Amino acid sequence: MRNILVRGVAAGAIALLSLTACSSERSGGDATATSGSTEAAKGFPANSLIGVALPAKTSENWVLAGDLFTNGLKDAGFQSDVQYAGSSTTVADQQAQISAMTTKGAKVIVIGATDAAQLSTQVEAAKQAGATIIAYDRLIKNTQGVDYYVAYDNFKVGELQGQALLDGMAKKKAKGPYTIELFSGSSDDNNSAVFFDGAMSVLKPKIDSGDVVVGSGQTDIKQTATDGWKAENAQRRMDSLLTSTYGSKTLDGVLSPNDTLARAIITSVKGAGKPLPIVTGQDSEVESVKSIVAGEQYSTINKDTRNLVAQTIQMVKDLQAGKTPEVNDTKSYNNGVKVVPSFLLPPMIVTKDNVVEAYANDPNLAPLTK
Numbered sequence: 001m002r003n004i005l006v007r008g009v010a011a012g013a014i015a016l017l018s019l020t021a022c023s024s025e026r027s028g029g030d031a032t033a034t035s036g037s038t039e040a041a042k043g044f045p046a047n048s049l050i051g052v053a054l055p056a057k058t059s060e061n062w063v064l065a066g067d068l069f070t071n072g073l074k075d076a077g078f079q080s081d082v083q084y085a086g087s088s089t090t091v092a093d094q095q096a097q098i099s100a101m102t103t104k105g106a107k108v109i110v111i112g113a114t115d116a117a118q119l120s121t122q123v124e125a126a127k128q129a130g131a132t133i134i135a136y137d138r139l140i141k142n143t144q145g146v147d148y149y150v151a152y153d154n155f156k157v158g159e160l161q162g163q164a165l166l167d168g169m170a171k172k173k174a175k176g177p178y179t180i181e182l183f184s185g186s187s188d189d190n191n192s193a194v195f196f197d198g199a200m201s202v203l204k205p206k207i208d209s210g211d212v213v214v215g216s217g218q219t220d221i222k223q224t225a226t227d228g229w230k231a232e233n234a235q236r237r238m239d240s241l242l243t244s245t246y247g248s249k250t251l252d253g254v255l256s257p258n259d260t261l262a263r264a265i266i267t268s269v270k271g272a273g274k275p276l277p278i279v280t281g282q283d284s285e286v287e288s289v290k291s292i293v294a295g296e297q298y299s300t301i302n303k304d305t306r307n308l309v310a311q312t313i314q315m316v317k318d319l320q321a322g323k324t325p326e327v328n329d330t331k332s333y334n335n336g337v338k339v340v341p342s343f344l345l346p347p348m349i350v351t352k353d354n355v356v357e358a359y360a361n362d363p364n365l366a367p368l369t370k
């Protein structure tokens with residue numbers, strides 16, 4: 001992948017070394033990697049049951065995904081069982097849902113993991129019963145049982161966010177140093193560290209050179225994490241950062257990993273009566289697209305859920321027909337015990353400058369940009 005090589009060169013590492021390193025960077029795991037699918041596809045009857053276990057509805061993309069899976073699987077002739085985890089008992093809910101899908105004889109189970117590290121027992125039981133497991137959007141860790149991963153390129157998402165933060169601040173104020181704060185997602189979601197690492201690959205050199213200063217000094221992912229991806233947790237942390245660090249100091253930018261948290265950060269800053277910093281985001285949520293058009297939130301990421309679901313359903317169709325599904329990455333996603341063959345889609349940065357073109361083909365978002 002291009003970003004891996006670019007990063008390797010930037011870090012002064014040789015390409016081979018950087019390719020090896022990238023596997024564990026996306027996962028936090030360090031196990032010896034094996035790539036490729038675990039078994040040859042055998043095919044199954046066309047009207048089989050397909051299970052889809054999604055996390056709690058922590059952002060609009062998950063809400064959209066549920067409807068798209070229900071309709072798309074039906075149109076493709078499958079029976080489907082689409083479930084969401086509840087917002088407080090997420091892990092137990094999802095474990096029970098996957099077990100129920102297995103009992104009902106699902107041939108493929110698509111999983112958007114609530115907690116990357118808590119599903120190995122259920123996933124392995126499902127495999128034992130003959131199901132193929134596709135990790136959707138979020139990787140499942142520490143199990144051989146996951147066969148495929150379908151997602152937008154999460155590291156690239158982080159890189160785009162980091163670059164947007166720098167660009168946005170430079171547009172507002174020609175010369176640094178710029179003072180920023182960093183937020184990351186929920187630590188039980190494998191994506192959170194990948195987004196953060198991608199962003200830090202862009203920001204760290206600027207922090208090291210003094211062009212960018214993290215006002216609070218909180219640069220460790222443990223300090224920046226937002227439990228459960230919950231808006232109230234981000235808002236609370238922003239409130240306390242403003243009190244502790246920004247009495248007289250100006251905050252120029254905030255790295256926010258998604259739109260829900262971006263809006264919580266903006267609410268906090270407004271509540272404190274401070275000038276709005278440059279704030280990044282992700283997901284193209286309706287309220288954030290409106291905020292970008294209004295000149296408040298600076299950026300978001302377009303990861304069109306329709307394409308991600310379509311790609312996943314294509315994998316299901318291939319498996320049904322006894323074909324090996326297409327993947328385009330067999331290096332990046334080490335889940336701790338194996339490298340999971342992946343199909344990665346390209347994310348797109350969206351700011352006020354390209355908001356009209358970015359959503360021209362999205363019937364829900366296009367009207368908001370006119």
Ligand code: BGC
Binds near residue numbers: 058138189229257282
């Ligand atoms: C998804 C993001 C989303 C976040 C919170 C992540 O795993 O990739 O798109 O914003 O979860 O729901």
